[in-house]
Amino acid sequence: MQFRVDRQLGFLATVNIAVLVGGGVLVGASFLDIYNLQSMASQVPELGLLALGVMLAMMSGNGGIDLSGIALANLSGVFAYIVVRDHVSADDTPLLFSWAFAGVALLVGLAGGMLNGLLVARAGLTPIIATLGTQLFFTGLAVALTNGSAVSLGYVEPLDNFGNTPMLGVPQCFALFLAVALVLGVVLRFSPFGLRLRLLGSNAKAARFAGIPEKRILFLTYTACGVLASVAGIVIAARSSSVKWDYGSSYVLIAILIAVMAGVRPEGGYGRVICVVLSATALQMLSSLFNFMDISNFFRDLAWGVLLLAFLAQSQFDPRAWFKALRR
Amino acid sequence: MTIIRKFAACAVALGALGTATAVIAEEKPTIVTVVKVTGENWFTRMEEGVVAYGKDNAGVVTSQIGPAKADAAQQARLIEDLVAKKVSAIAVVPMDASALEGVLKRAAQRGIKVITHEADSMKNTMVDIEAFDNKVFGARFNEKIAECMGKSGKWTSFVGSLGSLTHVQWADGGAENAQKYPEMELVSEKNESFNDANKAYEKAREILRKYPDIKGFQGGSAVDVIGIGRAVEEAGLQDKTCVFGIGLPKDTGSYLESGAVDGISFWDPKDAGFVMNKVADMVLKGEEIKDGMDLGVPGYEKVSVKKGAGEGVILVGQAWVDVNKSNYSQYPF
Numbered sequence: 001m002q003f004r005v006d007r008q009l010g011f012l013a014t015v016n017i018a019v020l021v022g023g024g025v026l027v028g029a030s031f032l033d034i035y036n037l038q039s040m041a042s043q044v045p046e047l048g049l050l051a052l053g054v055m056l057a058m059m060s061g062n063g064g065i066d067l068s069g070i071a072l073a074n075l076s077g078v079f080a081y082i083v084v085r086d087h088v089s090a091d092d093t094p095l096l097f098s099w100a101f102a103g104v105a106l107l108v109g110l111a112g113g114m115l116n117g118l119l120v121a122r123a124g125l126t127p128i129i130a131t132l133g134t135q136l137f138f139t140g141l142a143v144a145l146t147n148g149s150a151v152s153l154g155y156v157e158p159l160d161n162f163g164n165t166p167m168l169g170v171p172q173c174f175a176l177f178l179a180v181a182l183v184l185g186v187v188l189r190f191s192p193f194g195l196r197l198r199l200l201g202s203n204a205k206a207a208r209f210a211g212i213p214e215k216r217i218l219f220l221t222y223t224a225c226g227v228l229a230s231v232a233g234i235v236i237a238a239r240s241s242s243v244k245w246d247y248g249s250s251y252v253l254i255a256i257l258i259a260v261m262a263g264v265r266p267e268g269g270y271g272r273v274i275c276v277v278l279s280a281t282a283l284q285m286l287s288s289l290f291n292f293m294d295i296s297n298f299f300r301d302l303a304w305g306v307l308l309l310a311f312l313a314q315s316q317f318d319p320r321a322w323f324k325a326l327r328r
Numbered sequence: 329m330t331i332i333r334k335f336a337a338c339a340v341a342l343g344a345l346g347t348a349t350a351v352i353a354e355e356k357p358t359i360v361t362v363v364k365v366t367g368e369n370w371f372t373r374m375e376e377g378v379v380a381y382g383k384d385n386a387g388v389v390t391s392q393i394g395p396a397k398a399d400a401a402q403q404a405r406l407i408e409d410l411v412a413k414k415v416s417a418i419a420v421v422p423m424d425a426s427a428l429e430g431v432l433k434r435a436a437q438r439g440i441k442v443i444t445h446e447a448d449s450m451k452n453t454m455v456d457i458e459a460f461d462n463k464v465f466g467a468r469f470n471e472k473i474a475e476c477m478g479k480s481g482k483w484t485s486f487v488g489s490l491g492s493l494t495h496v497q498w499a500d501g502g503a504e505n506a507q508k509y510p511e512m513e514l515v516s517e518k519n520e521s522f523n524d525a526n527k528a529y530e531k532a533r534e535i536l537r538k539y540p541d542i543k544g545f546q547g548g549s550a551v552d553v554i555g556i557g558r559a560v561e562e563a564g565l566q567d568k569t570c571v572f573g574i575g576l577p578k579d580t581g582s583y584l585e586s587g588a589v590d591g592i593s594f595w596d597p598k599d600a601g602f603v604m605n606k607v608a609d610m611v612l613k614g615e616e617i618k619d620g621m622d623l624g625v626p627g628y629e630k631v632s633v634k635k636g637a638g639e640g641v642i643l644v645g646q647a648w649v650d651v652n653k654s655n656y657s658q659y660p661f
Binding site: 030035036039040043046147148150151152160163164236239240241242244246247248249250251287288291292294296297298300301 | 366367391393394395396397399400401402404405406408409410411412413414424425426427428429430431434438489490
């Protein structure tokens with residue numbers, strides 16, 4: 001098992017570099033200065049973490065998907081704040097507050113992910129229906145807890161630093177995202193769980209006869225999705241200093257877009273973490289570039305569509321096979 | 329083969345970006361107005377004001393952007409990129425004020441001037457612009473309802489949601505004014521329509537069933553009067569009820585014609601856009617924002633300035649526009 005540079009990875013890396021170079025040429029130095037690089041990097045984690053969750057769900061096969069990601073992220077933030085503010089003072093012990101906030105948020109993510117896992121693995125519901133249901137449930141809970149209005153966290157120094165201040169030049173939330181991605185990548189590649197997940201995704205029936213505990217794998221997968229969503233929730237809370245039920249309502253589809261662009265197979269069985277990371281950064285840089293160039297946001301939606309189709313086309317199109325077919 | 333393909337892809341990507349737009353290097357100060365969402369009538373009208381200010385003042389470059397979907401996260405990302413780009417001033421109509429505090433603070437740290445509109449609770453703004461005092465606006469609605477219903481009878485109020493601060497202020501302002509008239513009775517106040525004309529319609533029907541003798545309705549969100557108007561029309565009570573509220577002439581036109589809605593008020597987003605840019609320009613030039621000054625736009629001739637939630641100030645105009653059946657067609661939005 002060594003590090004492979006396959007076509008998808010090569011293509012994504014090329015796109016990343018092309019956008020950076022293109023930005024430098026079209027916008028000038030301001031696109032490549034350290035402030036903008038940091039600004040773009042710190043915008044990646046929210047969507048990147050959700051996309052990693054989508055990737056996991058997709059890999060498990062059987063139409064796997066997690067639509068409840070952003071709803072659970074928001075619920076984690078809302079619930080954690082409401083619980084923690086009554087017990088820990090953000091003004092007197094900001095560090096304790098931040099850790100308690102993160103801890104409770106992770107627990108909510110764990111619980112929400114387990115709920116998804118139970119519905120999909122134990123009750124055997126179709127993932128798209130199950131997670132649509134939990135999405136509404138999580139959103140509804142968050143609305144009920146806040147009466148629908150935003151809750152401001154105020155200025156909590158450690159949390160604010162985590163969201164906005166770079167350490168050694170790297171935004172802390174981006175570093176966390178990379179760390180999470182690394183752990184996930186190692187688990188998927190080297191652990192028995194990763195192997196089983198891929199086998200289950202590529203052929204559920206064969207996996208079942210091979211004695212792979214299908215239900216447990218699915219349960220663990222959706223639980224991990226939930227935890228990833230709650231990490232996204234912590235990042236959102238840190239970066240916007242507030243929590244609200246409808247933050248990022250457009251994220252569901254963008255997260256799926258990132259995962260599909262990264263070559264994750266919607267039918268299951270295949271997905272690479274590094275590709276998701278590169279896909280997320282490519283999308284962010286392109287999005288920022290459009291903003292720098294004052295390009296309409298409607299054009300951006302169109303560009304995403306074109307990009308997605310291009311990625312799908314390039315993954316299906318194998319020139320060698322095509323030439324062989326011609327010669328025959 | 330793959331190498332060639334990669335280079336080809338590279339070239340295509342660069343080419344696509346290159347043809348998309350040519351970027352002009354600008355030395356003049358740039359003021360960017362960020363709205364809640366692009367493509368809505370309200371903000372299309374606002375853009376007219378933003379563009380007009382840029383045309384009148386060759387010294388600055390003005391433009392308006394907004395996300396394609398109304399999502400606070402998308403709006404925050406847009407501003408994030410503007411901060412990195414280092415424009416001179418940002419004028420924002422926040423989707424959700426508290427979600428933008430962080431990014432606007434960073435904007436100020438980079439020396440970018442920040443102006444907001446409809447966000448009087450915002451801390452990280454230099455000037456927040458309000459078209460009018462919300463309590464007074466609510467009281468004006470009530471005054472019209474009172475006059476129309478002969479200062480006696482049952483009336484009710486609608487809000488987009490209890491979380492929408494301005495809507496609640498309008499409803500409260502109305503209720504406060506109604507206390508002048510002891511014959512008027514407020515029933516089941518602050519019905520939530522969730523900014524949905526259909527929900528407003530259903531709520532209004534419920535109320536008409538519960539209080540068949542109700543005479544007055546005060547709308548909160550811009551679509552409330554549409555829903556109320558439909559319910560009133562279906563019940564055939566056009567002449568027996570008084571419906572006033574915030575609304576847009578184009579959307580409400582047919583109900584104004586039929587008399588189901590008696591009058592609407594609004595503020596002209598074009599003027600708001602113009603004033604936001606004017607104030608941004610003044611702040612850029614270092615001019616003082618003074619109480620009682622004249623911004624040269626109807627409704628903003630004598631603005632009042634008070635202290636805001638943070639370091640900044642809140643600038644309040646009297647920029648309401650009242651229309652009824654006779655003059656709504658003058659407003660093309």
